[in-house]
Amino acid sequence: MKILVVGSGGREHALIKALKKNPKIETIYALPGNGGMAGDAKCIPIGAKEIDEIVDFAVLKNIDFAVVAPDDPLALGAVDALEESGVPAFGPTKAAARIEASKVFAKELMKKYGIPTAQYQVFTDANAAKEYVKTAPLPAVIKADGLALGKGVIIAQTLEEAEQAISDMMESKVFGDSGSRVVIEEFLEGPEVSVLAFTDGKTIKPMVSSMDHKRALDGDQGLNTGGMGTIAPNPYYTKEVAERCMEEIFLPTIRAMQAEGCPFKGCLYFGLMITKNGPKVIEYNCRFGDPETQVVLPLLKSDLFTVMQAVRNETLDSCPVEFMGGAACCVVMASQGYPQHYEKGFPITLAPDTDEITTYVAGAKLGENGELLTNGGRVLGVTATAENLKAAVEKAYAAVQKTHFENAYYRHDIGKRALNKE
Numbered sequence: 001m002k003i004l005v006v007g008s009g010g011r012e013h014a015l016i017k018a019l020k021k022n023p024k025i026e027t028i029y030a031l032p033g034n035g036g037m038a039g040d041a042k043c044i045p046i047g048a049k050e051i052d053e054i055v056d057f058a059v060l061k062n063i064d065f066a067v068v069a070p071d072d073p074l075a076l077g078a079v080d081a082l083e084e085s086g087v088p089a090f091g092p093t094k095a096a097a098r099i100e101a102s103k104v105f106a107k108e109l110m111k112k113y114g115i116p117t118a119q120y121q122v123f124t125d126a127n128a129a130k131e132y133v134k135t136a137p138l139p140a141v142i143k144a145d146g147l148a149l150g151k152g153v154i155i156a157q158t159l160e161e162a163e164q165a166i167s168d169m170m171e172s173k174v175f176g177d178s179g180s181r182v183v184i185e186e187f188l189e190g191p192e193v194s195v196l197a198f199t200d201g202k203t204i205k206p207m208v209s210s211m212d213h214k215r216a217l218d219g220d221q222g223l224n225t226g227g228m229g230t231i232a233p234n235p236y237y238t239k240e241v242a243e244r245c246m247e248e249i250f251l252p253t254i255r256a257m258q259a260e261g262c263p264f265k266g267c268l269y270f271g272l273m274i275t276k277n278g279p280k281v282i283e284y285n286c287r288f289g290d291p292e293t294q295v296v297l298p299l300l301k302s303d304l305f306t307v308m309q310a311v312r313n314e315t316l317d318s319c320p321v322e323f324m325g326g327a328a329c330c331v332v333m334a335s336q337g338y339p340q341h342y343e344k345g346f347p348i349t350l351a352p353d354t355d356e357i358t359t360y361v362a363g364a365k366l367g368e369n370g371e372l373l374t375n376g377g378r379v380l381g382v383t384a385t386a387e388n389l390k391a392a393v394e395k396a397y398a399a400v401q402k403t404h405f406e407n408a409y410y411r412h413d414i415g416k417r418a419l420n421k422e
Contacts, residue, residue, distance in 0.1 A: 007069035010362035011290035036361020075101035095262035100286040113256040120185035126170035146178030201263030209237035229414030295328035338377035351402035
């Protein structure tokens with residue numbers, strides 16, 4: 001079988017490595033992929049947002065199954081276009097992808113169907129938004145309505161910060177049209193949990209929980225990033241919390257999307273806050289998280305391709321989704337200066353992969369002589385699995401010590417909060 005995976009980051013590398021385990025899959029194409037994936041997939045220089053070109057390639061190559069991983073092509077209708085062209089595809093339709101592509105859609109869905117989330121107001125006028133924050137409790141959470149590369153959320157500690165965020169989003173258009181509408185919501189407190197779930201629109205099967213580390217520096221300091229590392233499972237996600245989430249959040253969300261005429265099929269990401277009043281939704285994502293995927297998939301015992309087919313064919317209820325015991329830790333190695341300005345083009349030395357150590361390549365390219373060079377902010381995700389979290393963290397950092405490129409930086413405390421909780 002021939003498989004196509006749309007995307008170019010560490011998440012896509014993790015998906016490709018997991019899909020490769022199925023013996024029926026002979027060839028995997030990555031569009032566009034990156035230099036570090038070249039040993040696992042054939043990289044084709046077609047951008048993730050070039051929907052027509054992706055479809056043309058899939059038809060030309062008689063692709064048997066396509067996996068659309070990033071948010072942008074999902075929001076642009078890549079799955080709809082592939083399916084219309086006769087190519088079976090994993091991922092939500094354009095209508096269902098609104099659950100991430102529009103914060104306003106997501107918040108109004110939760111309000112309408114009684115799904116627990118933060119109190120909020122929606123604004124299309126910057127002056128009205130600024131008037132509102134003068135009396136809103138601080139800190140206030142200000143979100144651009146549309147997609148913004150994971151950077152469209154500002155937690156404003158002061159009135160000045162809130163007004164600046166509104167100006168940046170609505171007047172200076174730092175996120176383009178994504179900031180035409182903003183959501184201002186109450187600040188929730190408690191441990192955060194990420195839960196990815198397979199769903200075919202009727203049945204939902206959550207994956208192992210995880211904990212992301214968003215801030216750039218140790219001790220949760222510095223700027224927000226796309227994620228500097230992850231661990232799984234998340235110790236705050238107890239059996240009791242999981243049961244509440246299923247009854248109060250997961251199933252109601254799937255039923256709500258059905259009721260709205262846009263059933264969600266694919267991987268639905270629940271960003272949760274475990275507040276003193278119970279779990280609440282911070283955000284939905286319409287796809288696998290990055291870097292959560294890099295710790296969740298190594299613990300998946302079931303065959304990923306079989307599960308993806310069941311999701312697409314709406315037979316998930318009869319398809320087992322099982323995870324191994326133990327734990328996983330991913331440490332992101334980034335270019336110095338990320339998430340702002342950084343240099344590229346430095347040679348990379350990778351630690352050898354083993355049964356328990358895998359390096360997922362996110363931002364790299366092949367040089368003229370075939371050497372691997374840095375080509376992004378987040379460069380590598382060094383992942384280890386082990387019988388417990390402490391061992392997984394130790395193995396991941398041991399592998400980081402064997403991995404080198406100039407200007408590399410990483411956090412030294414991935415998993416620390418989880419270990420303290422344990």
